[in-house]
Amino acid sequence: MEEIIQKVKNLSVGFKSQKGHEISILKNITTDIKKGETVGIVGESGSGKSTLALAMMGYVKQGLYKMEGECIFNSSNLLNMNNRELEKIRGRKIAMIPQNAGQSLTPNLKIGYQIDEALKLHTSLNKNDRDKKISELLNKVRLPSPETIALRYPHELSGGQQQRVAVGMALAGNPDLLLLDEPTTGLDVTTQAHVLELLNFIAKDTGTSMVYVSHDLGAIAQVSDRIIVMYSGEIVLEGPTRDILQQPIHPYTYGLLKSIPKLSLAGLPDSMPGSQPQPGTKKKGCSFYDRCNLAEDKCKKNSPDLEYINELKTSVRCFNYKKLIKQKSENQSNIKRNEKNIKVNEILNLTDVSISYAKQKLLDQIFNKITDTNPTVKDINIDINKGETIALVGESGSGKSTILKSIAGLLRTKEGKIKFDKDRVLSNDVKKRNSSDLRAIQLIFQNPDESLNPNHTVEEILAQPLKLYFGLSGEELKQNIIELLEKVRLGKFYMSRYPRQLSGGEKQRVAVARAFAAKPDIILCDEVTSALDVSVQAAVLNLLQKLKEDFGTTYIFVSHDLAVVRAISDRVAVLYQGRLCEIGPSKNVYKFPSHPYTEVLLGAVLEPDPDIKPKLVAEDIVEDKPPEKGCCFQGRCPRFLGDQCKNETPPWQIGDNGNAIRCHINIKDLEKKQNGN
């Protein structure tokens, strides 16, 4: 019998609404965390996963209260303890690693001092021992030269390094249980893969139990032994990682896995209809009833209990799970994209575009002298064909959004031309563009919360482009708005709603409708799905694809998520530090990544399958400036040649598969080397 560290029993947490109704956020959660085990809690936003993790350290957010149940740690109930007693447990026995380490570290204290504080609080070591321990901890989380890191301030470290420091601090008290709340969500793919690998190592090395909360099944798959799937405040599925991911027997998990885009599969993922019910709206029956394909009448009336199935070692909350046992999720019938051959009919040409954020001095401005020899974005040459979806991918700081802003005219290019429709040079200032150029290029933003004016109704939001470009008014305007809403599959009654009354997916649909209102030729999509939940993301991707096929719109799609890009794009351009590394048809770039950076990037992508491990080829150093000369990727390249890469800008080479790369090594050799790995 394994030792149980924490026992959660019948836990319900909720709040009282203004009308006095009791509304639960967590319903009857019962689970155990065993010693040395890593448990992944996965669910979409609002499923209660963070609330559960916080309750595990005896904390209930302000405004919420414990309705019933207990969290037992070391045979005492954390939820009945007072602050004094909790202080002895938090940090020493149970430690927490927050999502954004950059914000949880105090900005004006040195790293070493902050860890020292944690050590003073949780251990009884003297000064010398503490100093030794600090180095030891920083070494353990694999930070280079711990002594110098300890003397730095948080802002002098990269996001990945900050997260490592947070892990180190959490380990200071030698905790038995480590709670991690989305610890890698804000990090770049390569950094994320490295941090996860570190966490795996620490779990094995120290034998600490971990509870890993995330919305990302890919990350959960890499670290956890057991997975808990939450939906609407309930555990709907719980069991060993491999079984859950390879044979999900709850319809929600099944649908969730299908809606995740995967590197190995072309085409768009299936989407799940609807969205998670708001807390308090559901009275009777299964909470997943509205969205379930297997739903029957009894699901509407009775809510199923969590049932333990012995032969699968899995608990499931569904009446009809048996129907899913035989169905395997691996060969998903993904929706095929209409991969028409796109004719060469260029609509937008970027020629030698460079963009700089550096401010020019007044004198240099007057004499038109270029002072910044190392601009943020340099030498971008892309020809975009009508009707294609071209994706710009890269890690943060790769200049993908910068390029998008320049195309929209919001950021001045320093050099080079952006030509629209073959011969019209677009002005690099949005104010100097004429109305038809403005109409032709529309933007969709990452976060619909910010891109929709909170004080406007959906009707007012959609009316703006219609009034501006087509001068519509009255009944005609209203008719057009209704048509637009229908196009994005929203009902007419959405017109009078405010953005705060819509869910994330609905908001993004309104943003999509606003872009299409202008009847644009090109739509610039800036990380349009990264603020959305997976199942909603799939629906938005499907919608974008459908609209594109209907209207022949060209998309320029910026994303850091390589699997999403694989799903939607025809062509992909890989950027590093504002320079193009590789460009080519998506299927070839993903199948035969030739440029070393593409190889690193693709290797680090996490798949929701515990058997596919990420390949960590290069170090996850973060460079904040592109190198002055030579190849842009020289600092991290696993195939670094030496002086040639340092001094000479690599030439373009075109491979047999149609992808062009910028590298000194012959493209054929690169392909051979990668197959050898």
Added chain:
Amino acid sequence: METKKSSEFKKKSIFYKISEVLVTMASKPSGFIGLSILFFHILLAFSSPYLAPYDFKAIDPSLMLQAPSSEYWFGTDSLGRDVFTRTIMGGRTALTITFFGSLIALLWGGLLGIFCGLVGGKVDDVVMRIVDAFLSIPWILAMLLIVSLLGTSTEVLIPALGFFYGKGIVRVARAATHDVIAKDFIVSARARGHSNLSIIWNEIIPNVRDAILVEGAMRWSWMLLGFSSLSFLGFGVSPPTPDWGLMISNARGLMSFAYWAVIAPIVGLSSLIIGINLTADAFAKALGIDRSTKAPV
């Protein structure tokens, strides 16, 4: 899927919104007290000419400094005028002048602030330095200068007060605009090619309106105090018009033996200021709560 009735999300009329805010304000004790005091004063200002038992300017030396009695409820002042009459009428001028003054302050301060916030750059720098320079001048000295040059007529006082109290609003409006300006919906409007004016009117004003209105309400109470100070110094309302500031000034020398002549206007002035302050606080809270409201649960 979503099947909520559309009636639930009907766009609300402006009157409905105002009444909703008023109800929210009155639901807290402090807001209720503030609103009651303010309404009482406004009501009094409108009706006092009809309520007043005596003529406010009737001087009668035989009735000098009478103590409060059943005949003269608040007693009489040094010229034998009825203090009750003068007290209930003493807020009229102050309320009117400061109300319109605050409106002017709101308008020019708000618009200039929004404009500076939106345009930024050099224009913003220059305008804000000028505003800062004006902020550093003691307002009462500047007011005295203006009043002594141009006289104490309403046409001079309202714009002068409006100007001096609008400087602070510029800063608030500019800061509120800065918060909004970075949001994507502004970028989106810019990318669509809307003019600055259209962006100000459609995108910015609805989002900074609340902050500016609350600031304006606070300014109103400050301006009231400032205006009364001017009257106290003899630069506000000219006698014999009843005014609290003037009444306090006239009667303060006799405070030791005719306290009633001072206390009544003091109570009038301070209760109005307290009332406006409480109302402004409740107003801010009501709008704040309104802004964070999520979809109905």
